[in-house]
Amino acid sequence: MHIDPNPLAHAASNNDLRLPAFGGEFQPGLYRPPQRKIANPAPLGLSCFALTTFILSIINIGARGVHHPNIVVAAALAYGGLVQLLAGMWEFVAGNTFGATALSSYGGFWISFGIILTPGGFHIVETLEAKGPDQFYNSFGFFLIAWFIFTTMLTILTLRSTLAFFLLFFLLDIAFACLAAGYFNYDAKGPNESCIKAGGYFGIIASFLAWYNAFAGMADDSNSFFTVPVMHFPWSEKGRERQAAIRNDMENGAPNRAMKTE
Structure with a gap:
């Protein structure tokens, strides 16, 4: 055996x-x-950005007499910062380089913004103001103008996407420019109030556009009775596909419909 x-x-x-x-x-x-x-993960990241931007922007326009942005620190560190950063990391997994770069970067923006404004935490504002008010205003202007440059780069990359997505980054870019101008053009009372308010209004519009794009990314037949249009540019890939479909309908669909009618 x-x-x-x-x-x-x-x-x-x-x-x-x-x-x-x-x-x-x-x-x-x-x-x-x-x-x-x-x-x-994009709707999550856009929602994080929208909510935090909205809170800061309504403070920038002085809504209901609130002028100090301390309350935005919590949202900037937790939701706009950490959660948006996590959404950006998942965009890497999904294979979306643009989404990963944008969401991760703006997550970092809100975390750094929260660090700057943390009262008594890192003493960034106090240290700069101790050497003169111009030190903080100009330094913060440099910080904002750098994000304006970065957002300009992203805005260029949205020109082949949708009108809703392009307008989000375009208006955000203007908001950064206005805020930077406000801090560069300071006076004895502080940053230029007109520029800061203008940046706040553009920021509010940008925040609603971010929510709009987030809703468009979530709404489908499984959870919504309707979807919202995002308006593809005619030169974008989706736009060209739609134009080709319309031409096919005009060339082939009209005779078919006529035959069915007869």
Whole structure:
């Protein structure tokens, strides 16, 4: 009687017995891992940006007599900062380079903004103001103008997307420019009030556009009775596809409809 020294030899010819551990993921290279469907992280990141921008912007216009942005620190660090940064990281997983760069960067913007304004935490404002008010105003102007340059770059990259997406970055860019101008053109009372208010109004519009784009990214047949238009540019990929479809309908659809009518 022959006894095989390998107790698992009978499994070598039986694929049913060679079950992959943990669904195949524990043995990479031997088994193909199961395909996962990743949710779209962009609406989350846009919502984070919209809410935090809205709070800061209504303070910048002096709504209800509020002029100090201390309350925005919590939203800037937690929601606009941390959660938006996480959404940006998931955009990397989804393969969206633009979304990953934009959301992660603006998440970093809000975290750094919160750090600057944290009362007594990092003493950034106090240290600069101790050397003269111009030190803080000009330094913060440099900070804002740098984000204006970055946002300009992103705005150029939205010209082949949708009108709603382009307007979001375009108006945000104007808001950064107005705020930077306000801090550069300071006086004895502080930053230029007209420029800061203008930046606040543009920021409010940009925040609603961010919410609009977030809603457009979430609304579908599973959760909404309607969808909202995002208005693809005619030169964008989607726009060209739509124009081609319209031409096909005009060339082929009209005769068919006429035949059905007759």
